[in-house]
Amino acid sequence: MDIDRYHEVTNRLKEKFPPGTVRKRDDQSRAYIPNQVYTDRLERVLQGEWSKEIKELEINVPNQYVKAIVRVYIGPYYRDGSAVASITKQGIENAEARAKSAAFVDALDTWELGWTDLAPYNEDWGKNPALAYLLDYEPNVEVPSFSSMSTTTDHRCIFCQRFLTEDDINILKQIPNFNIQKMKYCADDLPDAFVRKLEPVANALPENYKKRLLEALDKKRKV
Numbered sequence: 001m002d003i004d005r006y007h008e009v010t011n012r013l014k015e016k017f018p019p020g021t022v023r024k025r026d027d028q029s030r031a032y033i034p035n036q037v038y039t040d041r042l043e044r045v046l047q048g049e050w051s052k053e054i055k056e057l058e059i060n061v062p063n064q065y066v067k068a069i070v071r072v073y074i075g076p077y078y079r080d081g082s083a084v085a086s087i088t089k090q091g092i093e094n095a096e097a098r099a100k101s102a103a104f105v106d107a108l109d110t111w112e113l114g115w116t117d118l119a120p121y122n123e124d125w126g127k128n129p130a131l132a133y134l135l136d137y138e139p140n141v142e143v144p145s146f147s148s149m150s151t152t153t154d155h156r157c158i159f160c161q162r163f164l165t166e167d168d169i170n171i172l173k174q175i176p177n178f179n180i181q182k183m184k185y186c187a188d189d190l191p192d193a194f195v196r197k198l199e200p201v202a203n204a205l206p207e208n209y210k211k212r213l214l215e216a217l218d219k220k221r222k223v
């Protein structure tokens with residue numbers, strides 16, 4: 001990976017996530033983005049060109065904490081993140097998992113992943129005029145175009161066994177955190193919860209998917 005490609009991919013990593021990505025923890029009002037979302041972004045942008053490594057793991061039982069340092073590589077470049085998690089009633093393994101996960105996010109933070117999404121929720125830096133651009137930052141999302149005369153693939157819908165078209169496959173790929181290896185559905189059988197996740201690309205969808213999306217959104221409103 002050369003420096004140009006590195007700049008290109010790090011810019012794509014920072015792009016805004018789809019609506020609904022930011023979650024709030026019940027116990028504390030802090031907004032966050034689930035770890036899986038970050039991993040999914042890295043995978044989509046970089047495929048195999050990233051990895052992570054635990055550089056340090058300190059389990060300090062007397063003082064009841066676990067400290068982790070995680071290194072994330074993008075090509076030959078890397079950043080370290082660190083985090084400490086207290087050992088609770090849920091045990092050491094649980095604290096270890098939380099420390100590793102927070103250290104991973106801390107490393108990604110240096111590449112500004114999710115900043116645009118988290119800025120509106122953050123009182124400290126989110127309101128800082130120097131970072132105000134994050135609030136109206138428009139990502140250059142590549143809006144996919146789907147052809148209505150799409151060719152059939154040899155993948156089948158896991159529900160009705162109908163052959164899927166290339167469009168179907170490309171549309172499934174637009175759903176965040178969707179396991180396309182296991183969950184292949186045709187337009188009719190794709191569960192509503194997934195259909196709703198297609199909202200960000202609504203305008204690009206073929207008619208049959210648009211119809212499903214409108215119905216799915218409508219159903220949710222009525223609930």
Ligand SMILES: [Zn+2]
Pocket residue numbers: 157158159160161162185186187188189
């Ligand atoms: Zn089907």
